[in-house]
Amino acid sequence: MDKNFYSIFKTFFKVGTMLLGGGYVILPLLTSELVEKKKWITSEELCEYYALGAALPGIIAANTAIFTGRKLLGTKGAIAAVTGMILPAFVAIILLAYIFIGIVNIPVVQHIFWGVGIGVIVLLFLAVKEMWIKSVTDKFTAVIYLLCLISALCGKIPLPVIVIFALVSGIVRQVFEDRKIAKGGSK
Amino acid sequence: MIYLQLFWQFFQIGIFSFGGGYATLPFLYVIADKFHWFTTSELTNMLAISSITPGPVGVNVATFAGFNSAGIIGSMLATTAVVLPSFIIVTIVSKTLEKFKTNRFVKSAVKSLKPAGCALLSSVGIKLIFTSNLYLFGTLLLILLIILSFIKKLDPLFYLGISAVAGLILGSINWIGI
Numbered sequence: 001m002d003k004n005f006y007s008i009f010k011t012f013f014k015v016g017t018m019l020l021g022g023g024y025v026i027l028p029l030l031t032s033e034l035v036e037k038k039k040w041i042t043s044e045e046l047c048e049y050y051a052l053g054a055a056l057p058g059i060i061a062a063n064t065a066i067f068t069g070r071k072l073l074g075t076k077g078a079i080a081a082v083t084g085m086i087l088p089a090f091v092a093i094i095l096l097a098y099i100f101i102g103i104v105n106i107p108v109v110q111h112i113f114w115g116v117g118i119g120v121i122v123l124l125f126l127a128v129k130e131m132w133i134k135s136v137t138d139k140f141t142a143v144i145y146l147l148c149l150i151s152a153l154c155g156k157i158p159l160p161v162i163v164i165f166a167l168v169s170g171i172v173r174q175v176f177e178d179r180k181i182a183k184g185g186s187k
Numbered sequence: 188m189i190y191l192q193l194f195w196q197f198f199q200i201g202i203f204s205f206g207g208g209y210a211t212l213p214f215l216y217v218i219a220d221k222f223h224w225f226t227t228s229e230l231t232n233m234l235a236i237s238s239i240t241p242g243p244v245g246v247n248v249a250t251f252a253g254f255n256s257a258g259i260i261g262s263m264l265a266t267t268a269v270v271l272p273s274f275i276i277v278t279i280v281s282k283t284l285e286k287f288k289t290n291r292f293v294k295s296a297v298k299s300l301k302p303a304g305c306a307l308l309s310s311v312g313i314k315l316i317f318t319s320n321l322y323l324f325g326t327l328l329l330i331l332l333i334i335l336s337f338i339k340k341l342d343p344l345f346y347l348g349i350s351a352v353a354g355l356i357l358g359s360i361n362w363i364g365i
Contacts, residue, residue, distance in 0.1 A: 058273035059245040060207035089242020093250040115354020119347040135301030148306035170299030
């Protein structure tokens with residue numbers, strides 16, 4: 001199929017519509033649309049874009065869409081892809097916001113949301129568990145985790161500062177490892 | 188002025204949230220505390236709603252927060268602001284893709300950014316447990332559902348559904364505040 005602004009937008013709009021409950025299902029959805037149906041990119045390319053999208057800051061779905069869109073049609077493709085991807089989310093929330101504001105003070109609705117708040121904590125717990133398995137893999141990452149957790153809980157340090165601290169520690173760690181290797185080599 | 192602030196706050200989220208999915212939340216809870224554009228309990232409600240609406244959670248919450256604080260224009264600004272850093276960063280990375288992928292400093296930085304993202308999300312969970320009024324039955328339900336999550340892998344929607352029903356029942360017999 002032809003790769004133009006509209007066809008790229010339409011494809012990502014479809015994926016955006018089917019993306020329910022967070023970004024975790026995005027890879028299978030994109031594979032089915034872009035690799036199998038449209039044959040625009042290979043599965044290896046897509047996996048690489050997803051991995052890169054997950055390593056960069058921001059929303060993974062948006063990052064992946066921008067990488068893929070760029071590959072298909074440069075900056076124009078990137079704009080088409082990311083707009084298509086987020087438009088369904090945007091429209092759905094605007095519609096719901098109107099309903100939500102109208103019903104939020106009804107006692108029954110408040111009871112339901114009280115309960116749902118507990119479900120949300122469970123979802124957070126599951127997300128933390130999953131991230132923990134993937135990220136805390138050695139002593140160094142455990143220390144980073146603890147330091148960041150304590151500073152986030154005390155509430156005095158701005159979150160961007162905590163993130164920058166983690167970034168710098170990662171770079172410093174590599175500098176030290178380079179030195180260790182250089183020393184080992186000179187012996 | 189509110190437009191500018193809204194844009195700047197969500198732009199920062201786009202730059203500093205690592206780990207996808209819920210990684211934007213720690214920042215949103217800080218915004219709720221600082222700017223009163225939305226309350227923390229509204230944010231929690233929003234999170235539940237975004238699990239049953241299409242699209243990435245981060246976009247959903249940005250749209251809602253923007254709408255709540257400054258109407259349609261606010262929602263457009265917040266949503267654009269949260270993806271704009273992605274656009275800039277991906278464009279830069281694409282141009283130096285081969286170098287970026289193999290650079291050992293980048294790899295090491297990413298490796299230590301991941302536990303940071305996880306830690307920030309953990310802090311949200313801990314704060315939520317202590318600040319929401321769970322009372323006796325909420326606490327019991329929470330413990331029960333977490334135990335259940337270890338026993339069986341269930342769809343996230345199941346937890347929301349069960350807890351919504353529990354809220355409905357406990358509320359109708361006036362047991363929530365116990």
